[in-house]
Amino acid sequence: MVKHEIQPLDDSIDEPKVSIQKLYKIFGDTPEAMLDRVRGGMGKPELMDQTGHALGLNNINLDIPARKIQVIMGLSGSGKSTLIRHLNRLIEPTDGEIWVDGEDVMKMDAKELRDLRRFKMSMVFQKFGLLPHRTVLENAMYGLEIQGVSTKEAQQRAVKWLDRVGLAGFEEQYPSQLSGGQQQRVGLARALATDAEILLMDEAFSALDPLIRTDMQSILLELQEELHKTIIFITHDLDEALNIGDNIAILRDGEIIQSGDPQDIIMNPADDYITDFIRDINRAKVVRLRSIVKKGATGAGETLRGGMSLEEALPKLHKSVDGSCPVVDKKGNPLGAVTLDGLIDALKAPETEADDEVRYS
Amino acid sequence: MEFLSEFPALGRKDLASLKQGIDESFRSFSRAYGPEIEAFFNPLLKFLIWFEKLLLGTPWPIVIIVIAALTWLGARSVKVTIGSVIAFLIIGFLGMWEDTMATLAIVSVCTVLCIAIGIPIGILMARSDRTQAIITPILDVMQTIPVFVYLLPVVMLLGIGKVPGLLAVCIYAAPPIVRLTNLGIRLVDRDVMEAAESFGASSREKLFGVQIPLALPNIFAGVNQTIMMALSMVVIASMIGVKGLGGPVLRSISNQYLALGLMNGLAIVALAIIFDRVSQSYGKRLQAYRETGHG
Ligand SMILES: Nc1ncnc2c1ncn2[C@@H]1O[C@H](COP(=O)(O)OP(=O)(O)O)[C@@H](O)[C@H]1O
Ligand SMILES: [Mg+2]
Numbered sequence: 006m007v008k009h010e011i012q013p014l015d016d017s018i019d020e021p022k023v024s025i026q027k028l029y030k031i032f033g034d035t036p037e038a039m040l041d042r043v044r045g046g047m048g049k050p051e052l053m054d055q056t057g058h059a060l061g062l063n064n065i066n067l068d069i070p071a072r073k074i075q076v077i078m079g080l081s082g083s084g085k086s087t088l089i090r091h092l093n094r095l096i097e098p099t100d101g102e103i104w105v106d107g108e109d110v111m112k113m114d115a116k117e118l119r120d121l122r123r124f125k126m127s128m129v130f131q132k133f134g135l136l137p138h139r140t141v142l143e144n145a146m147y148g149l150e151i152q153g154v155s156t157k158e159a160q161q162r163a164v165k166w167l168d169r170v171g172l173a174g175f176e177e178q179y180p181s182q183l184s185g186g187q188q189q190r191v192g193l194a195r196a197l198a199t200d201a202e203i204l205l206m207d208e209a210f211s212a213l214d215p216l217i218r219t220d221m222q223s224i225l226l227e228l229q230e231e232l233h234k235t236i237i238f239i240t241h242d243l244d245e246a247l248n249i250g251d252n253i254a255i256l257r258d259g260e261i262i263q264s265g266d267p268q269d270i271i272m273n274p275a276d277d278y279i280t281d282f283i284r285d286i287n288r289a290k291v292v293r294l295r296s297i298v299k300k301g302a303t304g305a306g307e308t309l310r311g312g313m314s315l316e317e318a319l320p321k322l323h324k325s326v327d328g329s330c331p332v333v334d335k336k337g338n339p340l341g342a343v344t345l346d347g348l349i350d351a352l353k354a355p356e357t358e359a360d361d362e363v364r365y366s
Numbered sequence: 367m368e369f370l371s372e373f374p375a376l377g378r379k380d381l382a383s384l385k386q387g388i389d390e391s392f393r394s395f396s397r398a399y400g401p402e403i404e405a406f407f408n409p410l411l412k413f414l415i416w417f418e419k420l421l422l423g424t425p426w427p428i429v430i431i432v433i434a435a436l437t438w439l440g441a442r443s444v445k446v447t448i449g450s451v452i453a454f455l456i457i458g459f460l461g462m463w464e465d466t467m468a469t470l471a472i473v474s475v476c477t478v479l480c481i482a483i484g485i486p487i488g489i490l491m492a493r494s495d496r497t498q499a500i501i502t503p504i505l506d507v508m509q510t511i512p513v514f515v516y517l518l519p520v521v522m523l524l525g526i527g528k529v530p531g532l533l534a535v536c537i538y539a540a541p542p543i544v545r546l547t548n549l550g551i552r553l554v555d556r557d558v559m560e561a562a563e564s565f566g567a568s569s570r571e572k573l574f575g576v577q578i579p580l581a582l583p584n585i586f587a588g589v590n591q592t593i594m595m596a597l598s599m600v601v602i603a604s605m606i607g608v609k610g611l612g613g614p615v616l617r618s619i620s621n622q623y624l625a626l627g628l629m630n631g632l633a634i635v636a637l638a639i640i641f642d643r644v645s646q647s648y649g650k651r652l653q654a655y656r657e658t659g660h661g
């Protein structure tokens with residue numbers, strides 16, 4: 006398989022906000038005793054069969070850049086919820102390190118940990134996790150109340166955030182009176198109201214209908230344009246991951262099997278599992294020109310941006326006399342050029358080895 | 367063969383001396399500590415007497431107005447409020463006012479006592495499976511042991527009177543509130559608790575901000591059951607010197623006064639219905655937020 010070289014859109018270096026190092030989580034009666042086996046290469050099914058322990062996370066190493074959206078994707082049971090709950094220690098690891106802003110989360114005592122949760126990280130849940138006995142406004146105020154902010158100020162800030170997520174006028178309703186989408190907006194407002202720099206979202210939109218889900222994704226992206234939070238977003242949905250992720254890590258059986266630029270995952274899937282995963286996406290929409298650009302080449306057509314999708318680029322390439330257009334990055338520096346042939350080539354889904362076997366047998 | 371047909375029981379003499387030994391040691395215990403124990407319960411006795419006097423000393427129209435107001439606040443229903451006013455008027459008209467006030471006093475004090483002790487115990491049970499495993503069988507015993515069996519040691523210790531009566535009623539009536547507090551807290555949605563935790567709530571903030579408010583409907587069902595069970599104990603409590611509607615019922619049994627027994631019995635039923643309606647509709651209002659409406 007050809008390895009595609011992906012050109013970055015800007016050359017800023019991402020400083021890690023959160024760093025996860027050699028993280029292991031084993032569920033069972035004697036998790037520590039199982040560590041050696043897991044380190045020795047025993048996988049999740051074998052560990053379960055032989056010892057009855059569930060392997061939740063297996064040697065996770067991940068640097069999460071500040072002010073970006075880091076998506077963690079995987080099928081159900083792959084360990085996504087387990088992983089995100091380690092960041093604020095709702096779950097204690099069996100072994101490993103978690104650093105936030107250069108501070109070791111594992112070394113924090115009860116009070117430091119509470120402060121981390123109060124001021125630095127807030128969380129949005131798949132099942133919303135709203136307090137049913139409190140009104141929408143009181144829910145949005147919850148984090149501020151725990152922070153010790155005065156009621157008056159908390160009210161003002163909560164009202165502002167409810168307005169930002171489109172819930173003005175719902176302040177006095179109870180969660181049970183709202184639709185799922187509206188409830189999750191409350192969840193989002195509650196998390197944003199604390200002004201935490203890090204937002205943890207565990208399948209926050211997965212319980213919503215598809216249309217409402219894309220709505221919520223747009224709201225999140227709009228807010229992110231302005232807020233530049235460090236967002237860790239869990240999903241099992243590739244379209245969602247590609248829509249919002251600046252970076253994507255793919256989890257399987259508690260292991261990260263590929264991590265990085267979404268374009269890299271689409272163009273250079275690390276293994277057959279991921280190839281299967283990305284098989285059905287609409288490549289014309291998600292593949293960007295920067296993924297297929299030929300370095301050093303140049304074209305006669307209109308100058309295009311590296312972030313443009315193939316779909317958008319197609320008519321422009323068509324118009325170009327030599328079927329080729331120059332491509333630039335965010336700052337206007339030339340990246341190279343794309344050709345019509347290269348574009349058509351990129352529309353083909355990568356093949357797994359299984360496909361090859363079928364073809365050549 | 368004899369071993370199988372005849373149960374290998376303790377000899378009659380041994381058995382007698384065993385029982386005697388237990389009785390003797392309990393008696394000496396109560397002789398030694400009786401006064402201290404009585405002193406310990408003295409504030410309770412004072413409170414009970416004060417409350418009874420308050421109810422009896424207040425002019426009856428005011429008592430009825432207060433009852434009507436409380437009923438209204440609890441049930442928010444004109445029907446229940448008017449019904450309870452009429453019930454109290456009939457009770458007074460039929461000469462049972464004083465006994466009814468005495469019963470009201472002991473049931474109220476007992477309920478307050480059960481709440482004050484029962485809810486904290488229920489909370490402790492909810493926080494640890496170990497505590498739950500220890501307390502559950504005790505509650506089972508409290509509810510199933512025949513009343514007369516524990517009436518006896520209470521009387522031996524404290525004599526005949528209001529306090530032993532109150533204790534007997536409380537032992538019988540407390541378990542539901544403990545159980546339902548425990549249950550209510552354990553039934554609080556794990557996702558909601560996790561959310562509270564993720565925002566850095568301390569265990570105090572979780573208890574008072576999330577667990578108790580969400581368990582309140584269940585806790586209230588426990589209060590309701592406790593009141594009902596306390597009321598059902600008033601006849602037995604009157605056997606050990608608790609004044610109230612139970613006394614005449616007891617007398618009517620030994621003397622075959624049909625009308626007296628019926629009237630006082632019905633007065634107890636009337637109290638029970640009023641308490642039940644009020645506390646149930648109050649409990650329902652506590653979970654009004656659960657109703658779904660339209661966005
Ligand atoms: N409390 C637990 N006890 C035992 N096994 C658990 C527990 N929590 C999670 N697991 C196991 O860890 C794996 C990952 O679970 P989870 O993180 O919930 O996956 P995901 O969120 O990706 O669906 C699953 O195989 C699950 O069975
Ligand atoms: Mg999950």
